[in-house]
Amino acid sequence: MGIDSLLIPAVMFFALGVTAKLINSDLKFPEGMTKGISIYLLMAIGLKGGMALGKADFQLAVESIIWATIIGFILPIIGYGLLRFRNKINPFDAAAIAAHYGSVSAATFLTAVAFLEMSGVTYESYPIVMMVIMESPAIIVGLMIAAFTRKRLAAKEGTGKVKTEWGPLLHEAFTNGSVVVLLGALIIGATASPESLTKVMPFTQDIFMGVLCLFLLDMGMEAAKKLDTLKKAGVTLVAFGVIMPLIGGSLGIIIGGTMLGFSVGGTFLLAILSASASYIAVPPAMRYGVPESNPSYYLTLSLGVTFPFNVVIGIPLFYQMTIWYIGT
């Protein structure tokens, strides 16, 4: 599997989006369209996962949820440790960036699903549930690290107690739009009658890949926009944007293949989840919860570095690594 893996429409539309921006095309999506498309994609993948989950093994589903929570807590801690190594990145930026890397990117996951479906590789439904679970723990870790940093700095500077408003922050972590749509669609898919679900399939499955192409076209334009700010981010952060997905992806392969006993398809999807960085759910949570951090860093890294890296290099690389790790 070489260049072929890049020749799927979704990846090619991503490249088209990047090209459009680089040649200064006036191509632009109408306001609100991307948000609408992302709700559709989350709903469609949630329904699909829910339908499969209805027939899945309960014990393995519970184990998947537990492992998703563990990964969600471990990855941001690893990320924070890496970023704070040699004290180059300030603790608030490090906490906010690490939170992005502990959470997940639904677009990267969906591109990986497209890759498996085009390659005729089957996969379990559990990674879809894991995607829902993995959205939130990293936000909590990021907020906690920032709160501890604030407390430490206040004690050092003798400025008195610093209060963190946890209520609205935790509310945001657990009720952000993508979690609600995904979890809701999963439950609907698992509990609605199969006959009634076949009626919505033309909308949720038949046109899914086409809509994903549109979404990736927009993501390509957004990623290219972030290229300008790469210089500002600096070499250390850009290197982190490539190294962290490699660490996360490898951890995902080990947990998917060994701890959960997933097939190649399922393990690969867990690797992609662990390698991806959020750019929908986490940025608003960090903007509000960690206002001391610079948003241009985490948005540039997750959308301008890690997302393109995963789509172009990560997907074929993690697929090969999965095959190597658990065999065909």
Next chain:
Amino acid sequence: MSIKMCTGKSIQIVINSTFENKLIQILKKNGLTGYTQLSARGDGESGVQDGHSEGESNVMFIVLASDNAAATLIEELNKYRNMGYHIFVYTHIAEVLNSDKIQICK
């Protein structure tokens, strides 16, 4: 016939949309229950704010207030600015016609 206008401040506040609910709370706490809200795009230290995602959307609030209420509001907003929130505040002297409806004239 001369029309009576009352004088006060027009306060323009640019914030990230994630701070919107908090700002509304602050305004109400200060007795400023009326405001105009607009979507705002721009560029600056936080990067391009083009409304593409929730973290990259700015909003602008225009609030009319008496000089005293404006000073109290700005003082409170400054506390949040010191906490790291990106808040831009501009004021202008405003002459307002709707004197019966706006806090500026009460």
